[in-house]
Amino acid sequence: MNRRTTILPAESITRIISMPLEEHRAVLRKYSWLPDVLRIDGSVIPHILGPVLTVTIFAVGIAAVDRHTDLDIRLSNNVVPLLSVVVGLILVFRNGTSYDRYYEGRKDFATLTSQTRNIARLIWINVAPPPPTTADSSQPSAKVQRKVTKLKIRALRLLIAFPRSVVHHLRKENGSDSQEETRILTEQLRDRARIDTYRKHSRAGTGASGYGTVSELTSPVRGKETPSRSNSSECTATGANGVNQETPLLVDVERQEEVEIHISDHPLIPNMPLTIAHELTRMIWKFKRAGMLDTVGPAGTTAMMVSVQTMVDMLTAMERVSNTPIPASYGIHLKQCVTLYLFALPFTMVKDMGYGMIPIVTVVAFTLMGIEGIANQIEMPFGKDMDDLPLEKYCDEMQRDIEYVMDYLPQGDEEDGFMRDMPQEDDDDAVTF
Structure with a gap:
């Protein structure tokens, strides 16, 4: 694809800062109670409606048997307090564990975002044309500058692709042909991603x-x-x-x-995030070998390498959350305890309330099953459900930030006012190290 982007000159950094905010920026909504109380979409009600109706029908049956037959099915009120403490503790622990996983996933992705922005800034500013080899050439030519600019653009595009590849990797969406980030990868990386033999x-x-x-x-x-x-x-x-x-x-x-x-x-299953991280490390190493990092010295190179390493560390941390499920025995026992408690509740309340205990049992079932349903919804934060983390939004935000750097912010050797002609994307000779 041929594309030439001309950047309009900015008179000063103040003009850039004073640019109007983009419409995609989130605005906090007003606090309201009643709309959320009446809201069904996004709530846990669709997930627990079946079990709650089952408990309600069971309560109706118990009330009918007690009213129309001579069977003595009533239990002492001492049964409910014994189960209430145990069920409450299990539900609290279950909900806390699930939210810890949710928060851990968000924290890891935030660290990944921070490191991606940092290394994008470092590459855009610190990578510069190599020092002149002769005394006659004090400044790099425009052709050399365009080569370096395109190399930096390629590196920043890899940074855009990395978080998106992490999202697909966490969702087990392997294969590059269906992934959006492959649009900006080099042909070499695309070939590596197609390994399936x-x-x-x-x-x-x-x-x-x-x-x-x-x-x-x-x-x-x-x-x-x-x-x-x-x-x-x-x-x-x-x-x-x-x-x-x-x-x-x-x-x-x-x-x-x-x-x-x-x-x-x-079979060799490609890991696109690691492939992109490998290519980023190679590009930094080539920048160093070509003398493009001489202005920042070893410390600048080390900072970039550490950022890539931290990105891989966050990938591993999110893999830990994704690949470590809640033990099946714990979830099964929790559901069994809640079910026994709810089924025992009508027997203890029918003596005093009769049919009036049916809505009470329904409300209790809705409350307890809703807590467990919420925990089940948020324990895996990297999916596509409404309650999961909006990873696509985070990736889009990161992409806009990096593209803004490439389009509007000067490189390390440019002044505040500048005009840059991006090199042709199909000019392969201009990007060789």
Whole structure:
């Protein structure tokens, strides 16, 4: 795609700051009680309506049996207080645990947002054309400046793609063809994201570039044939063909003819966030090698690397929340306790209230089941439900912020007033390191 963006000159940074706020900025709504009381959309009512109606019908049946038959189905009021304390404690712990997961997910994504903005600012300002190699050239040419600008734009586009790829990764939406962030990735990254085959062979180093299959390799320690995966379990720790405590960890590399690399036979599922983080690290390393970070020195390079590392740390933290479910036994026992409590409630109230206990039982069931339903809704904050975190909104906000940096804010070597012609996107020769 060919696109040339011309930035209008800004007289000063004050003009940029005084620009009107965008309409997408959220405005706090007025506090109101009654609309939320009467609201069904977004509440937990649709999720618990069936169980609440079941308890209500059961209460109607108990009241009818007590009124129209001679069966003695009444229980003492001492039963309810015994169960109330236990059910209340379990519900409080359940709701608190779910909200902790929800808050942890939001906090991790906020840290990811902060680090993405920081590294975008550092790249846009600190990366500069390399120092001149000759005394005659004191300033970089316009062509060199355009090359550096396009490299920085490519890096910032990777930063835009990273949080979106994290969202798809947390939702198990693997595959780049359906992901929006692949529109701004390079062809090399797109090819990496399409890996969906099994690794059929292992690499083996013979000198600098030798390759071979697992069956062709020999043990570098004993010179014996390396056992295959099917019969490797027959080799014990002290067997003739196995590795024992006396096997050296390091061998003479020059005398070693072949080295086996153990690669699993499982399919290679691409991890787009890690792929983008890998490419970002490579770009920072290339910036350093090309002398584009000489103005900030090792400290500036380290700051960028630390930001990428923190982004990966936040990815891992959100994976921990996503991949650690609430124990099934806990959820099952909670539902069983609440159900027993609600089914025991009509037997204790029918003696004094008769049919009048039906709405009371319905309200109690709505309250207790609603608390458990809310906990169930928020325990996985990375989905697409209304109660989940608005991750798409956060990603759009981040994209607007980074695009604003590219469109309106000067680079490190530019003045407040500037006009920049973006390089052609299909000019591959202009972006080589």
